[in-house]
Amino acid sequence: MDEERQHMTRRPSGRGRALVMIVTLVLAVTAFLGYRGELPSRTWSYPSEIATPITLGPRAPLDQMFAEAAVGSALVNINASTKTSGLDAAGSGIVLTADGEVLTSHHVIKGAETVTVTDVGNGTVYDAAVLGYDSGADIALLGLSAASPLRIATIGSSAGLRVRDEVMAIGNAGGAGGTPTAVQGHITDLDSAIVAVNSVDLSRKPLSGMLEVSAAVTSGQSGGALVDRRGDVVGVIAAASGASARADTGPPTGYAVPIDTAMRVVRQIRSGIPTDTVHIGPTATLGVITSNALPTGTGARVDAAIYGMPAHSAGLGTGDVITSVDDRVITSAKSLRAALNTRRPNDTVRLAVTGAGGQRTVAVVLTVGPPN
Numbered sequence: 298m299d300e301e302r303q304h305m306t307r308r309p310s311g312r313g314r315a316l317v318m319i320v321t322l323v324l325a326v327t328a329f330l331g332y333r334g335e336l337p338s339r340t341w342s343y344p345s346e347i348a349t350p351i352t353l354g355p356r357a358p359l360d361q362m363f364a365e366a367a368v369g370s371a372l373v374n375i376n377a378s379t380k381t382s383g384l385d386a387a388g389s390g391i392v393l394t395a396d397g398e399v400l401t402s403h404h405v406i407k408g409a410e411t412v413t414v415t416d417v418g419n420g421t422v423y424d425a426a427v428l429g430y431d432s433g434a435d436i437a438l439l440g441l442s443a444a445s446p447l448r449i450a451t452i453g454s455s456a457g458l459r460v461r462d463e464v465m466a467i468g469n470a471g472g473a474g475g476t477p478t479a480v481q482g483h484i485t486d487l488d489s490a491i492v493a494v495n496s497v498d499l500s501r502k503p504l505s506g507m508l509e510v511s512a513a514v515t516s517g518q519s520g521g522a523l524v525d526r527r528g529d530v531v532g533v534i535a536a537a538s539g540a541s542a543r544a545d546t547g548p549p550t551g552y553a554v555p556i557d558t559a560m561r562v563v564r565q566i567r568s569g570i571p572t573d574t575v576h577i578g579p580t581a582t583l584g585v586i587t588s589n590a591l592p593t594g595t596g597a598r599v600d601a602a603i604y605g606m607p608a609h610s611a612g613l614g615t616g617d618v619i620t621s622v623d624d625r626v627i628t629s630a631k632s633l634r635a636a637l638n639t640r641r642p643n644d645t646v647r648l649a650v651t652g653a654g655g656q657r658t659v660a661v662v663l664t665v666g667p668p669n
Contacts, residue, residue, distance in 0.1 A: 359463040359526040365479050367528025370418035371450035372477050373399055374469040375425070375439075375520060377409035379667065387472025389521035390414060390439065391530060393452070393563070397423065397444030400559060401520035402535055403430045403437040404495050404502070408667045414441055417477060418448045427668050429566030429577040435493070435504055435535050435554060436562040437668070450522060453529025455555035458508065460484055466512050466534050466551050468521020477521065482512025482551070491552055493536040507552040508532050514551025523553040533559045573635040581640040582666025583608040587619070587630040596620040596651070597633040611661045613650060620656075621649035634669060 373390040388405030392398070399414060406412055412425040423441040430437035441447075462484045470478035486509035493502050496516055508523065514537040523532030532553030565575045584606020587597040596618040602609040613619075619627050622636040623646055640646060642665040650657055 357526055359465060359481060361465055361479060361481055364465045364524045364526070364528050365467065365477075368450050368467060368522050368524050368530060369477055369479075371448045372417045372468065372521060374415045374417065374472075374474045374477075375399075375401055375405055376413050376415075376472075377406045378411045378413075379408050387469060387474075387517050388519045389468035389477065389517065389534070391450050391520070391522050391533065392416075392447045393438075393449060395444075395446045395449055397439075397441030397447060398428070398563075399425065399439040399441060400533060400563060401437050401439060402533060402554075403432050403435045403668070404493070404535075405520045406430070406437050406439070406668055407432070407495070408498065410667055412439065414439065415474060416444075416447060419445075421445070427579070429562075429571075429575060430668055431562045431565075431575045432502075432669055433574050434558060434562055435502070436533065436559045438563055438566045451527075451529050452556060452560065453525060453527065453531045455508065455531045455557045458484055458487060458525075458531060458555075460487060463526060464510055464512075464531065465524045466510060466514050466518060466521065466553070467524060468518030468534055470515045470517050472517035478515075478518070480512045480514065480551075482510045485509045485511050485550070489552060491536060493552075504535060504552070504554075506555065506558065507535065508555055510551045510553065511548060512551050513549040514538075518551075523551075523556075531556050571639040573638055576638045576669070579642050580666045580668050581637060581642045581644060581663035582606070582669075583613075583637065583661060583663065584666070585613065585619075587633060589629050589631075594628040596627050597630040607661045607664050611648075611659045613648075613659065613661075614652070617650050617652040619648050619650055623647050637663070638669075 371392045375388045375390050377386040386405055390399040390401040393400050406427055414423045414425045423444055425439040425441050428438045428440045465479050465481050467477045467479040489507040489509040490505040493504055518534045521534045522530045525531045532555055534553050536552040538549050566577055571577045584603040585599050585608045586601040588600050599613055599617045601615055602613045619633055621627055625636050627633050640663055642663055644663050646661055648659045648661055650659055
């Protein structure tokens, strides 16, 4: 009897096994259906894919005295002179290398026959050569001759800038020279489009992708530094209270080229490889004044061929139309400038010209001219 009882303990009866199976099945179905007896939804949600809102807190305030100390002595005052016209321009520059590479605005040195630079840090005056420029981006790079070790600016990045970030604009306000003038403000736009008017020759230039700053930037600060709270240069000052594409009215504003844009131009100039927009070295010129007073796409009209310059010596005159340069089709005055942008002084170019005498091909040796 004991053996039989032990045997029954070891081996459940068929009825017991059936009960265990039923209970197990009920538990499994309950787990599958859930306590409410519902089928699972077809929409699945994974915790790793839940978007968590990111709140960006305010930046630390800018300490103007710290920012001025960080960049002030790494700036230069620039004087550009055109002997033939007697027009002078004054601006600012940012020292990039200890041996004298200086970043500035193209419009500061546009048309200049001589450029001199005064180092704010030590007061020394240097002769400067234009190493290259991108007139469309309003950026130029200068090289100082016989420069002693100069204090260099810390170049930051404009990629992380945000609207309402506090910044400081610093440069040669009013072109007066001496200690740079600094004004604080906040970034109000990261992608402004303006039309900048050159106060020297009154030419107008559209600029886009600009940083807009609520600060009373003044003439002479062009080419100076836009500085963040760390004392890093994040922009190159280009214009003051320009005509915004949005036609805004309000308090004084300044505009700066983002430093990332400016440094891309600098790297292209350093590479020694010119492009349609980036000119390298001394400027090559035909010695003509051109316009687009023609049907679209028909060429660059010569308004004047300057006496003694290559085009005049080659027989070009008012009313002639340049339609190609070395077989590159010219559709406008702008495309003529782009074609010449990759050339150097003493290069010979073949011009296709139409005029009163019909169509002809003229070989012209380019000469040195002021930056376009």
